[in-house]
Amino acid sequence: MRESSLRWTFIIGLLLSVFLDGTISQQFAGHLFRSSATAVPEITTLWLLCASFFEDQYHMPTYWFAVFAGVVFDLFYSGYWGVYLFIFPVIVWLARTLRQVLPVNLFATLLVGFLGFTIQPLLSWSALQMIGGTGTSFADFMVIDLAPTLALNEVILLILYVPLRQLYLRGARVQ
Amino acid sequence: MHRFFSNRRLVIIAVGIITCLGLLTLSVTVRNRRNTPPIIQQFGNDVAGFADRVVSVPVGGVGAGVNSISQLLSTYDENQKLKQQVDQMAQDKVRLQTTENENKELRSEAKLNNSLIDYQPITAGVIARTPSAWQNQLVIGKGKTSGIKKNMPVLAGKGLIGRVIEVNQTNSKVELISDDTDTANRFAIQVTNAGGETVNGIVTGYDKDKNLLEMGQITTKVAIKKGDKVTTSGLGGITPKGLFVGTIVSTSSDDYGLANKVYIKPAGNLGTVNVVTVAAKQ
Structure with missing residues (x-):
């Protein structure tokens, strides 16, 4: 019973984060997308990372939901098929692998977040670079885009850590 | 060779990468042509x-x-500036209207229906x-x-x-x-x-x-x-x-x-x- 309600929370949260990414980017573009520093919100990546890192005994089909989120990103935001479709399952795989070797606490979560928030833009930049879909050089990518993006998302993760952890812990206790 | 393909995870990863690259290529073609x-x-x-x-x-x-x-x-400063501009705008608007009408008449005389500007x-x-x-x-x-x-x-x-x-x-x-x-x-x-x-x-x-x-x-x-x-x-x-x-x-x-x-x-x-x-x- 509890597991199914947790599952619904996960699905609704995922849908919300997918659209929040685009909406936050749009509403706060003047503050986030500056030419000297670009911070991109990665709420979807954060949600997938936390869900895969915190889930304990539940067996949610997280991979399939990651693929779904990837399809929406590719179609609605990017316009190129196959970029986020590949990245989001990789994010889930990363968090699940690290869960086996790391304890679940704040610092480990921030570390997983650090890796996830780096890999997501790195892979999407590489894919677009390959097809000529971006003119950003690697140096610009590292300094202008990656560093501020990491900072922004680590702060969001720090704020959301307690509520998200509680959500999954409560799920485990009831079960 | 046999051992490589018997590893299920490797096969999934390989198929995933190939599918994504294929889709990527396809979408570039579609985007440019259609x-x-x-x-x-x-x-x-x-x-x-x-x-x-x-x-x-x-x-x-x-x-x-x-x-x-x-x-x-910044509202107060902006308001001062805008007030000055509004007065100027009214004058410009009347002049634009007159010029636009004249332009339309001249174009119809010269039989130019649609120009590059419209x-x-x-x-x-x-x-x-x-x-x-x-x-x-x-x-x-x-x-x-x-x-x-x-x-x-x-x-x-x-x-x-x-x-x-x-x-x-x-x-x-x-x-x-x-x-x-x-x-x-x-x-x-x-x-x-x-x-x-x-x-x-x-x-x-x-x-x-x-x-x-x-x-x-x-x-x-x-x-x-x-x-x-x-x-x-x-x-x-x-x-x-x-x-x-x-x-x-x-x-x-x-x-x-x-x-x-x-x-x-x-x-x-x-x-x-x-x-x-x-x-x-x-």
Whole structure:
């Protein structure tokens, strides 16, 4: 019973984060997308990372939901098929692998977040670079885009850590 | 060989990578060749666009609140300046109307029905922005049903901000002029100097550090200087003539003294854009 309600929370949260990414980017573009520093919100990546890192005994089909989120990103935001479709399952795989070797606490979560928030833009930049879909050089990518993006998302993760952890812990206790 | 393929995870990864690369190649081809994306992509985008509005309306409210607080601080100064400008505007408006009427009469006498300048404005709200640092794209809330076509120019604030790159039934994607990619369509632009001479060129790139557009392919020696206005030239396609692109900030000539490189400060608002105008050529 509890597991199914947790599952619904996960699905609704995922849908919300997918659209929040685009909406936050749009509403706060003047503050986030500056030419000297670009911070991109990665709420979807954060949600997938936390869900895969915190889930304990539940067996949610997280991979399939990651693929779904990837399809929406590719179609609605990017316009190129196959970029986020590949990245989001990789994010889930990363968090699940690290869960086996790391304890679940704040610092480990921030570390997983650090890796996830780096890999997501790195892979999407590489894919677009390959097809000529971006003119950003690697140096610009590292300094202008990656560093501020990491900072922004680590702060969001720090704020959301307690509520998200509680959500999954409560799920485990009831079960 | 046998052991390699018996590893299930490796096979899944290999198949995943190949599928994604295939899809990527396919979508590049489709994007460059076709006017509309495949039906399934259009359908997916229309559904996503609808769902997005459920989220974007409340967030829009919060965003508007934050923006209005920051604007409140500069309201008094701005009001003083605007009052002066409004008086000037009334005079300009009357003069524009008279000139426009005269222009229409002269054109009908000369039997010129549609010139390069005419366009039909389609106003659309922005519903999302691509959450990516290297794809400067907006999703706007109007599509094919409102008469939007691929490659139409898009304006916001004072001037040009980009062009339509993908059209679905009820929403479209706009690529901003700050998107400096190999596949980006270059706008044909022109500069008219104080002496009334015109220099033609195209937008060849975008300097991300300085937030300036680069104008290249200039082959005349007509002198242009800082502060000259740049507009679209209306040559070679779907873009109407006379859309304001920006003002010249600096010029430099190449080693052979032939082609100039001109830097332009874009007039359009490339930051937080809530409403855009798509210029549909008549």
